[in-house]
Amino acid sequence: MTLGLALAINAAAPAQTAPVSIDPVVDRGATGDRLSDAFDALEAAGFTGVVGLSHEGETVFLRGAGEADPQTGRRYGPDTQVDTGSITKSFTGMLAAQLISDGTLSADLRLADVFDDVPSDKADITLHQMLTHAAGFPGAVGDDLADEDFDTFLANAFAAPLQFEPGTGYHYSNVGFSLAAAIMEHATGQSYEALLRDRLARVGIHNTGYQTAFDHERSVHLDDGRDVADTSWGGHPPNWNLIGNGGLVSTAPDMLAWRQAWSAGELISPQARDLGQTPFQDEGGGASHYGYGLVVEDDPALGRIYWHNGGNPHFNAHWRELADHGLILFVGTDQRRLNADRVVDVLTAAWFGQPYEVTAAPTASDAPIELPDTPAGQLVADFMAALSGDAAAHQAFIEARFTADMIAFAEMDRHLAMFAQLAADFGGQPVLGFEAGEQHVRFTVLAPSMGEAVAIQFDTTGSETRRIAGLQIG
Template identity: 50%
Template sequence: MKAFSSPLAIARLALAVTLASPLIAPFAGAQTDPAQQARIEARFDELAEAGFTGFAAIAHDGEIILARGAGLADPATGRPFTLDTQFDIGSITKSFTGMAIAALVDAGRLAPDATLADFFPDVPADKAAITVHQLLTHTAGLPDAVGDDFSDEGWASVRDKAFAAELHHAPGSAYRYSNVGFTVLAAIIEIVTGQTYEDYLVEEILVPAGIEHTGYMAVYDDALAARNRQGEAVIDASWGGHAPNWNLMGNGGLVSTPRDMLAWQAAYRNGTIVSPQARDLAHAPLVREGDGAPSFYGYGLVVEDDAELGRIYWHNGGNPSFNSHWRVLADQGYELFATTNQRGISADTAIEALVAALMDQEFEVQHPRQASVDPVALPDTAGGGTAAEFLAMIASDDEAVWRDYVLTRMSDEMRAVAPMDGHLGMMRQLHRDVGQSDVVAVFENETTITLSVRDPHSGETIPVMIEYDADGQVTGLMIG
């Protein structure tokens, strides 16, 4: 990943070495080119050796051609990762919410131009005209969050804070990623269906399609759940030790398994889990993710067109304990899913590496290097100066400093991959995660400098790679 491909791409990573668990055999009848199979197997080995722990799976035309885990889902018991391990899939939850809304629209039960005033008599005037379509496409102007994922808040409390929040822009005038918008959509689903968000999603859409381990508490199974590096299961590490609260509802925190995710992707793409009309509505490239961005947002998913790969659908999501990424290469017939419980090699990196292996493209998996226990000085070089500027920027909590960095230090191509709000959201995340980190190792070549920084929260080391050109402009940034 040479740059943050969208404001959704949140890389939270560290370095560790684990051994891969045994290969889970592909489904009977799966066909793939032997050379291609060898490449994806070898690439997974590289990921595992570099520190990936979790699970990665690929299906081609509905048949699994790769299904492998690395590390342990539960170190305390020695339980390995499998196709049936439950992970927190984070913001991928939005893809399920978008699908559910599209199904209701297709059934004539909900209109995309329905407004908040149609559902909530107490909505303030500045938000009354916000539409379902704007909520789905992150164009409503609502903030990213109004509360804590670990809290125990109900809908009424979250609603009051969301309705009181200042809009970032006039509804429909710009793209700005918002978890709150999808929480409001979950509440609208409950009003329209008379069921809880989870009951409608699970009972009406997923279970009838044979997808039985995706949901919240209704499907959560502690015996299947992955643990984070501290040994905490999803219920503790992602939900705060109780059922998910309304700061997560509809926008994050769903659990799923690799088997379910592949089945869901295939059924969704084939128009069997919801109607082809609902699928096409959700998969349409509706709103560009910022001026000049190569990606668009549909209903809860990202849509891109690649010159070599064709049409791509994807979403990712994560928190400090888990991160996941699903991707469909629609014109190639591939579904991919990767999920991890660590910060060394992210699911985003794993997917990029595996796609490159599938298509016989070059990709170098960054291997862990021995880092010093003590902080080290940055070199007196062009790369050292570039790194110093970057570290000073993320150490600041001043949004004006982040904005100036984007405008003056990033190349035109780097700025174009996301709207300014997306860049600022990433800087905010970096500030929280590694803003006060010590540099413990530095590796440099002519146009790239890679730092190992020590996460002050977990003690893990996190690789930060910065690419720059002859003018000192940042042309690529990869965390992990």
């Protein structure tokens, strides 16, 4: 099941399965040409952001496209600070693995061992369960942009109903990672950011962090001038709905150096690295597992893959290591159509000389189309009508038109948050194109907030009544 990366549901899409005839790259010259061609195609199709690739510890490709600050004309480049989103969890998992490995913390440490007045249903939740999304916490318990303190976050976390008995399932949760960050602060006497920045400084990484690393002049900005601190943190230091789980800023060179040093056992010990990269928790279906803040997959063609992504309605990013090939990729962008997941897939295909497709942005038309009187046409009509309604209309559409598996993918408040963003982007806008197959419906809608027409695709089931089993933007 795939959902738009930068919408409210932050579940990361699985890595794209490649053909089974992948050979190791030996000719970097030819590979560099293929990467340049692929990046040129992405830029021509409207990609804005920064990408970096390293091979066997050496940076081999680093380019930016478009304006990081539209008001000044400053372009994306190696120095641009981007919002890494939920990639923050990878930093938290890395730190936790080191503290567990050196005995500062125990993976079996319980919430009741650290905090007072923990409710009985949460008292025995362990650090390991929080780091692997097995604690049962909901996705979130507050607003990333709110100006609120740790006590408010902790009270909300303790009051939130659990999704399942701790240790019996998997549910992607920002809450568990923020609690893990708080536990690390309690154990070390350092703030989360200081602990992280001290560790990163050991290998010469200085542009990654929260407010002590943030630089307004280097940050990506929106068209209206707001930077990451304004857009992702609410214009104040990050609150505990973000700390440890999202919102870190970084640069492409920092991200490549970080993952290389982590993977090499130089940033943390080899024992801690191996602990954190253990495929502990099945994410569902057996294709991917969650370690400590990273996804672990074994691809039949590419071998072992470690990765994570993240995003919000404005920014998204993705790092990936193809461990058997010594290849590390990072992408940070400010758009959803050619988002970081998609760009990583294109660059990976280019690296190995495999085919890829980059589609130019749809162009708006003055003449909206009339949707056909078919089950697929009715699905799109109902969707667009729901976007023009209120939260009750959104929920009614979700309950009537999503498959049971799609509904179960996230709690209803996350679905509603996604719908609220879709409504802000597409509500009341004309449908400019339509195409349907037996298991999909693809249509184009004008999105004034993005300044372009954007394609939306539903993966569908059913014939007389179509239901949505997956949703993709772009």
